[in-house]
Every structure is written in structure tokens, then in C-alpha cells.
Amino acid sequence: MSQALTRRMLLKTAAVGAAAAFSHRTAAQASPRVVVVGGGFGGTTCARELKRKGLAVTLVEASAVYTACPFSNAVLAGLRSIEAQQFKLDAVEKGGINIVRQRAVRIDSQTRRVVLEDGSLLDYDRLVLSPGIDIRFDALPGYDEAAAATMPHAWKAGEQTILLRRQLEAMDDGGTFVMVAPANPFRCPPGPYERASLIAHYLKTYKPRSKLLILDAKDSFSKQRLFQAAWQDLYPNMIEWVSLSSGGKVIEVDARTRTLVTDFGRHAGDVVNVIPPQRAGQIAQAAGVADRTGWCPIDPVTFESRLQPNIHVIGDASIAGGMPKSAFSANAQGKVCAAAVASLLRGETPTEPKLINTCYSLVAPDYGISVAGVYSPRNGVLTDVEGAGGTSPADAPTSFRTQEAVYAEAWFQTITSEVYG
């Protein structure tokens, strides 16, 4: 070994040593970087829980105001203002979470970077995606973004909710409201049927000669027995549900004439609400964490993506086994995911979680029904704990339904104050 070589090696070693010392110093000074994308129920919950665990968190959310979906059916029925659904991230920001008010457009999972719409980058050690859903404007022929201006989906609360409400208000007594309900899986499984119930309540009160038709791509739906019993009781002869096997599946829509085409015929409505197929929000697709179904497979203990390391997916976008796509699920998942992320960053093994979901639906303002479940990982999937969960009893007295309507409202107050308050 020549002297020169030794000196060169020495210099090289010194340089590497300096680089190592530098990264050592930055690692010591900066705590691990956790980025959460999506300021809805899942993402905001997770960001706050991570912060509570002492981690530095950046929350990426482009919208200044979040409009909550739960209870937005009450807005459609004129029972509630849209403002009661709207929340800002001010308290979250005051709590010490760095909020980036931009859209995340791309994820580079190799370099662990989030690319924002202005081109700037956010480095992460762990990334949590809670992007909610995107409406699939490519899935139902004739139903594109322009058609949604005529036949609103109102499946993302906000302007679409207001639009559908205005159309209902403008509808004459004796008109027909038609709803198109999607196949599984989709956001809020009991949502279409709660919507039908509350709109029936509005029509019964103000436009009692009107009809409500549901064209469904399914043969069964969440809380079906309870909904149908209540419809017969509260809104006799007003709601007609056409199942998949009775020809309910809509295969094409014509926005100009507000016509819905099935294999068996055509249905025209005075107001038409198309709830189309959905998929995980755009950033999940861009990050490569969504599979061919459009949704995101995850590990049930950590919510880490099955497709990309160091990226976790929670809420409606995730394939959470037995857990429905609900705000309650997203909130519960946000807390479990935060605990797992903190454990992983500490180099510890996350513990197996259990999660709860409870979904209330209003059939009338003072008539609530619920479905609940307890879930734990089993064979790699979040699975219903046997013997637990289920729907409200079929034979409950009126007082029971009234109590569940009170609990529904209390739940909304509590969860929104936990997430945004």
C-alpha cells in the first residue's frame, strides 16, 4: 500500500466520517418527520394523536374549510345548516401542528418525499395518507363532472350538498326524486338509505304527493330490515327500492334529460341523485398504494400499506376488512395508526389493536338506528369480533329510537370537537 493511497484513503475516510457525523447531528437535532395528508376525520385525528405523542407533525390540507359528511343528509332535508357541518383547522394549528395549505400531488416513495402542487417538497420518515374518496367519473357511462352539476352526487359534502338541496326545494309537489345507489364498497354504507329516509321526511312534510325511487346496484344494504320497517311505518307508499335482481342497476345516465338507463328500462326523475362508484382519493393512486380495486390494502396492525413501505393509509381510502368506511372508523383508525407510527419510529413492535365502529343513521329527526362492530386483526385482515356488534333491535320501543337519535347528535358533537375543537 503506497503512501499516496493511504493518504487518499485517509482523506476519503475523513470525508465519509464527516458526512456520517453530519447526518448523525441532524438526526439528533430533528425528531423524525411525520407527514399526514388529508384534514378530514382520519388525518386530523391521526395528526393530533401523533402530536400528543411528542412527534413533530405536518398536516397537508388544501381546503380552508372541511365540510363533514355525517349529518349532511339532514342538510338535504332542511333540518340543519351547512355551516353546522363546517370545521376549520385553527385549533389544530394552535396545538402545534404544522399545517401546509396545499394539495399533495405526488409521492416519491424512494426518496420519501411528498411533492406539493407548487413544486415544493416535504421529506418524511413516515407518511400517513387519509385522502378519503374520489368519485369515479369513468365508471358510469354519461356520469362525468359536468353531469354532476345536473344530477348531484352530494357524496362529498359541500357545494354538491347545497346543489341537491336547492333542487329538492325547487321540485314541485308530486315530483319524483330518484337516487342511484352504488355497489359495495363505498363511503358510508347506510348513507344512501338514511338520505332516502330524511328526504322522505322532507317530502312528507312539504310535498306529500311526491315519490322517491331508489335504483340500487345491490341486493341488500346496511341496516336494511330497520330502514324498510321504518319506511313502511313513517313513509308508507312513498319510497320504492329496486334491488339489483329486480333490475335496479343503472348502466347509463343522460344528464340532459335526467334519465337513468337500466337493463330493463328507463327512469326519469325531477330530481336525480347519482351516488356513483368511488375509489381512494387521488394521492393514494399517485403514491402507488391503491390496488386494482382502487382502494388501499393495509396491514391491520399498523395501517402500513401492503404496497409501499413507510406509507400508512387510514379512513375511507383503506381496505379495512370488516370496518365500514365511516367517520367513526377513520377516527378510531387515526388513533391506532398514530400509536403504531410512534412505536415504529422508536424501533418497537406495535401491539395488536382492537377497534370499534358505531354508525348512527336518522330515519326521521327523532328516530335513530345504529350499527356497531368491534374489530381485531385475524389472518391479516381486520375482522369482526364474534358475538359482538350488530344493528339496533328490530322490535325496540319508540323511546329507544328517540334515544338513538339523541346519541347520534351527541356523537357528532363529540367527534367533531375531538377532531377539530
Next chain:
Amino acid sequence: MRLASVLTLGSMMSMAVTVMAEAVPAAAQSMAPPGATSCSGCHGPGTSGAAVPPLHGRPSEEIVAAMRDYRTGQRPATVMDRIAKGFTDEETRAMATWLSQQP
């Protein structure tokens, strides 16, 4: 020399990993047992007088007894009977202890 520098680099790298792990504070609150963090979705802290009572800071024996009575049907419920059946006595005790210690 060569061996020494490799060793130094190696130990620095492992130090970097250790230091990064240490930069994550040890859980301020004790680790929540399975199921416990879901409860606040309905039983939010600081909502006394609300239709659904808070559980944070509540004596653990009360929570354990209520869950047992929901499970057996001794205590009337709308939804808690369906949820309580998803937890064993042992799990419930762990959740109740943790909940009782939360601010």
C-alpha cells in the same frame, strides 16, 4: 487504521439510528391497551352533562362493572351491549385502568 475507520463509521451509523429512536419521546401517556382509544369517539373527554358521559378520569371499577353488566344484559343499553361483547374481562380491565388515568 482502515479497520478502525470502518468501525467508527459503523458505530456512528448505529448511533444515528439510536439517536433517532431516542428523538421520539417515550410515550407521554402509557401505551393505550387494545380498544381503549376508540371510546372517545362517543365518550369525549370534558363533555360532562352530555348525553354520553366521558370516561377519561372515571374510576376504573365503575367502567369494569358497567361493561360487565352491559355484556350480561343486566344494564339496559342501546349500543353498549353490542360493543361490550367484543371485549373480555381482562381486556376491559386494561382499558378501564388506562381510561381512568387519562386527563
